[in-house]
Every structure is written in structure tokens, then in C-alpha cells.
Amino acid sequence: MTREASTLRSFLVDDEPLALERLQRLLATFSEIEIVGTATDPSLAVATLNDPRSEQVDVLFLDIQMPGMNGFELLSRLTTQPFVIFTTAFDQHALRAFETNAIDYLLKPIEPEQLERALKKLGRLRPIAKPDWQQNPALPRLLLELTASLREGHNAYPTRIASRVGERISFVPLDDITHFIAQDKLTFAVSNGRRHCIDQTIADLEHRLDPAKFLRVHRSALVNVDWIHEVNSWFAGKVVLSLKDAQHTQLTVARDRVRTLKDRLGI
Structure with a gap:
């Protein structure tokens, strides 16, 4: 059976289980999004996304600040580049996110209005096709430079932690x-x-x-x-x-x- 032409296959990466769970719940309300995988471990995400047996991903929801491997480094290790919507707790990362031609960035804790805005922006770029920036041979170098600059300014450790009370998540x-x-x-x-x-x-x-x-x-x-x-x-x-x-x-x-x-x- 083939998927609906309007469906976007998404993969979610966030080292905070509660933040990942919240994003899954929010995305479940959008019929055009199909979640084909999630990961809290960036290394596992890279292995899954690069596995030729895995489903091709249209859009990657990606945290930037993660221990061990940040979001830019993760992208530098992918064999193919999907569209990216960054999910981040840090406003200062926004410019760096757009330098990688991401679709958008969502500031945690993510609100439904933010998510809807990003998905509408993604929808305007359809039909999904590999844009020029994804084929740019300089992209891996740019991502590695962003990785290095991120590590210089911020260590790989989180600065806040998620807590849940019922359906409410605070940081x-x-x-x-x-x-x-x-x-x-x-x-x-x-x-x-x-x-x-x-x-x-x-x-x-x-x-x-x-x-x-x-x-x-x-x-x-x-x-x-x-x-x-x-x-x-x-x-x-x-x-x-x-x-x-x-x-x-x-x-x-x-x-x-x-x-x-x-x-x-x-x-």
C-alpha cells in the first residue's frame, strides 16, 4: 500500500524523553505528518537514518544541544539531507540553524501554534524535492564548522531539565x-x-x-x-x-x- 501523497514522513531526535513525548503528541494532531521513527540517542539516530533499509525521511525534527553529539554534527554525518526543523531551548542557536537552511526552529517548550507555523512553511516548499542546498558539496564542512563553534561557546551538557506534572511539562x-x-x-x-x-x-x-x-x-x-x-x-x-x-x-x-x-x- 502506498502512502498518501500529502503525507510527510518525519523522524524525531531529542535527548530529553519528555520533550520528545510532547512533540509526538503535538504532531499526532496533524494528519499530514507520519512519524516513522524517534531517538533520544543521536548516534542511534544517525545509524537509523543512514540505514538503506529504513524508510526515507522527508523532515527531521532535531534538537540542537545534546550530550555527545549536537544537532549540527548529527546532520554532518547523514548520507542524505532531509528538511530540518530544529527544536531548541536556546534562542542564540537560531541564526546558526538558519545558516544550515533549516525550515524553521521551535523554541522549547514547543507550543501548537509554533508547530503549525513551521509545518505550513514546510508545506509551501512542496512537492518535496531535494533543493540545491542539500546537494551543496560544502554543506558537510559548514556543519562541522557550526559543530566546532557550538562547542566553543557551549559545552555538550544541558543547562536545564524537563519535569512533568500531568500533561504539563516545565523546564x-x-x-x-x-x-x-x-x-x-x-x-x-x-x-x-x-x-x-x-x-x-x-x-x-x-x-x-x-x-x-x-x-x-x-x-x-x-x-x-x-x-x-x-x-x-x-x-x-x-x-x-x-x-x-x-x-x-x-x-x-x-x-x-x-x-x-x-x-x-x-x-
């Missing part, structure tokens, strides 16, 4: 988060004394966040080192952290992580 700045804690099979980011539910495990966060800022001090706790106020050694070698927050939160450090903590803090 919490990582600088404001004192610590993450796992409790009752859930993970919470604590900011200004409030808990925000995070759809990731402590182990996931340990690998995803900047290790210069976030340190795992217990199997169920990850602390923002900038918020550490005191390190207290108690009896039997027990170490407890006191944080700078209004609650003066205390976190116990696991024995096998005390040495790493002291090395990080230079004590």
Missing part, C-alpha cells in the same frame, strides 16, 4: 537545582525547596549531566557541587553534606564515594 534550570534524589521508584530534582519529578534515573543523570557540576554521592542522590556548604565527618567515618539552600538540606555520602567527593572539592 528547570540546572544551576538552580541543589540535588537530585531517588525515592519510591521516582526521581526528583530539588530546586528552591520544591521537588520536580524527572523522567530519568540517578544513573542516567550521572552520565548525562556535567560531571564538573554534578557528583553522585549515594546510589540515590546526585548533588550540585556549587550548592555544597559544609562537609561534616561524623563517627565511624560517616560523611554528611550540608547544602546552601534555605532548608539546609543534609545528604549522606556513601563510603565508596567519600574519596571522590574529597578529591573533587580539594580537601
Whole structure:
């Protein structure tokens, strides 16, 4: 069976599961869009998109700032270039996005009106055909230059994290988060004394966040080192952290992580 001529095959890439889930829900309301794949891992996305057995993609919804591989680098590794709609939390990336001849960019959290605007813009370029810019031999070099400039200005680590309450998704700045804690099979980011539910495990966060800022001090706790106020050694070698927050939160450090903590803090 052939697909409808008006249907656009789309692939979604975003390292934030909640943001990806929200985009899927929004796109489900547009009959002209068919989602043929998603990925939270940029490397997996490259492998899938370059696989000749995979369906050809008309439009790629692509996050820019991702750990390990940013959106520009991902594009530089594709054997063919689809149309691109960037999804980003950073206004300053907009110019760079348009330099790659993207269709549009959507600022997170994405709103339905934004998405509709981008899809209408894409629709005006139909029928889908490979434009000149996608055949430009200089495109891979441009994308690598953008990758390099992005890394110079911003590291590969996120600066905020998604939290969901019901159908609402909010983004919490990582600088404001004192610590993450796992409790009752859930993970919470604590900011200004409030808990925000995070759809990731402590182990996931340990690998995803900047290790210069976030340190795992217990199997169920990850602390923002900038918020550490005191390190207290108690009896039997027990170490407890006191944080700078209004609650003066205390976190116990696991024995096998005390040495790493002291090395990080230079004590």
C-alpha cells in the first residue's frame, strides 16, 4: 500500500524523553505528518537514518544541544539531507540553524501554534524535492564548522531539565537545582525547596549531566557541587553534606564515594 501523497514522513531526535513525548503528541494532531521513527540517542539516530533499509525521511525534527553529539554534527554525518526543523531551548542557536537552511526552529517548550507555523512553511516548499542546498558539496564542512563553534561557546551538557506534572511539562534550570534524589521508584530534582519529578534515573543523570557540576554521592542522590556548604565527618567515618539552600538540606555520602567527593572539592 502506498502512502498518501500529502503525507510527510518525519523522524524525531531529542535527548530529553519528555520533550520528545510532547512533540509526538503535538504532531499526532496533524494528519499530514507520519512519524516513522524517534531517538533520544543521536548516534542511534544517525545509524537509523543512514540505514538503506529504513524508510526515507522527508523532515527531521532535531534538537540542537545534546550530550555527545549536537544537532549540527548529527546532520554532518547523514548520507542524505532531509528538511530540518530544529527544536531548541536556546534562542542564540537560531541564526546558526538558519545558516544550515533549516525550515524553521521551535523554541522549547514547543507550543501548537509554533508547530503549525513551521509545518505550513514546510508545506509551501512542496512537492518535496531535494533543493540545491542539500546537494551543496560544502554543506558537510559548514556543519562541522557550526559543530566546532557550538562547542566553543557551549559545552555538550544541558543547562536545564524537563519535569512533568500531568500533561504539563516545565523546564528547570540546572544551576538552580541543589540535588537530585531517588525515592519510591521516582526521581526528583530539588530546586528552591520544591521537588520536580524527572523522567530519568540517578544513573542516567550521572552520565548525562556535567560531571564538573554534578557528583553522585549515594546510589540515590546526585548533588550540585556549587550548592555544597559544609562537609561534616561524623563517627565511624560517616560523611554528611550540608547544602546552601534555605532548608539546609543534609545528604549522606556513601563510603565508596567519600574519596571522590574529597578529591573533587580539594580537601
